[in-house]
């Protein structure tokens with residue numbers, strides 16, 4: 270792998286309450302879609318890493334799942350993945366939505382930041398949707414709880430303020446060789462990314478009808494000689510009664526989900542995509558080690 274003359278490389282952990290805009294910010298910092306964003310909270314299950322480049326510096330971003338009260342095993346695994354990603358970081362970004370502050374989720378995060386040695390940066394996001402004065406007051410209030418090295422006001426959506434944040438992050442990264450080739454923006458395998466895209470469509474199209482009880486498992490991912498890619502995935506649901514919801518009348522719903530995911534994938538991968546979806550009922554999927562590992566999560570007791 271070729272390296273620049275004076276390479277710098279470091280890790281930045283991105284934490285925040287669900288829906289604060291972490292995925293959107295990572296995408297904006299990287300400059301293209303890597304992490305999957307959605308209006309529904311807690312959708313980030315797999316740990317995806319965004320890689321941002323700024324001059325000779327590579328910034329590795331750990332986009333963590335929303336941290337919340339863990340109940341099921343799956344939830345505990347998400348929380349553990351979130352924190353695992355933040356242990357050896359060179360900086361921690363706390364992303365806050367100043368409008369919907371979700372204090373019950375924000376406060377424990379702020380508390381836990383107190384003991385952390387990394388450089389802490391407060392990012393007040395969504396400035397496009399909030400008034401200025403309360404923002405300053407909020408920055409002061411949160412700054413009194415955890416000791417932030419810096420505060421940034423950004424809009425991850427429009428990109429406002431993000432270049433400044435990125436330049437500053439780059440300046441904090443230690444000297445060291447790049448970990449990834451220049452053209453790589455994510456270490457998530459394409460299989461996993463493809464499953465994330467389908468899962469996002471599943472949630473987007475089924476809204477509240479199918480809360481968190483579904484997973485998308487990658488089955489196969491094969492390059493065809495004609496330059497296209499054939500992707501097979503399983504939509505795993507917990508109950509038989511959910512099958513008609515996913516399939517829709519005469520299979521129309523799953524067809525639409527597949528079509529939207531296929532289009533998006535073709536765009537991201539830059540090649541023609543053949544996507545095959547199958548629905549499988551597995552009552553115990555949320556307790557299955559295999560499903561966890563496929564999603565890039567560790568199995569926690």
Ligand SMILES: Nc1nc2c(ncn2[C@@H]2O[C@H](COP(=O)(O)OP(=O)(O)OP(=O)(O)O)[C@@H](O)[C@H]2O)c(=O)[nH]1
Pocket residue numbers: 285286287288289290291292293294305306307308309310311312313333334335336394395396397398423424425426427
């Ligand atoms: N107006 C506005 N909306 C934003 C901004 N950043 C993110 N959003 C929206 O907020 C919602 C949540 O954004 P995500 O990036 O998915 O949030 P997240 O923190 O990764 O969420 P989890 O995966 O649930 O932890 C989405 O609907 C985004 O479009 C912003 O700067 N301005």
